[in-house]
Amino acid sequence: MKAIAAIAIAVSSIVTLAACDVKKTAEGNITVPKYEKTKEGDVTLPKYDVTPPDVKVTKEEKTITVPTVKSEEKVIEVPKVSVTPAKDK
Numbered sequence: 714m715k716a717i718a719a720i721a722i723a724v725s726s727i728v729t730l731a732a733c734d735v736k737k738t739a740e741g742n743i744t745v746p747k748y749e750k751t752k753e754g755d756v757t758l759p760k761y762d763v764t765p766p767d768v769k770v771t772k773e774e775k776t777i778t779v780p781t782v783k784s785e786e787k788v789i790e791v792p793k794v795s796v797t798p799a800k801d802k
Contacts, residue, residue, distance in 0.1 A: 734764040 741759035 736762045
């Protein structure tokens with residue numbers, strides 16, 4: 714059951730990310746000093762505008778066929794074990 718839930722979450726995450734509208738608004742930049750310890754490197758991350766999809770969750774009633782399990786009482790013979798402890802001599 715846990716595996717099914719994990720797969721469902723993974724699939725819904727993939728579908729959600731695939732439906733997003735992503736636009737890059739700024740370029741990233743990385744400058745690393747080669748062999749000079751006095752100069753510091755510079756890292757600028759790229760920027761993105763992400764517009765998520767509009768998701769609406771609703772409920773509806775459906776009629777489905779569900780299997781049922783029935784039980785009944787029966788009288789059967791079962792083995793009975795009697796143990797008599799040994800007596801000390």
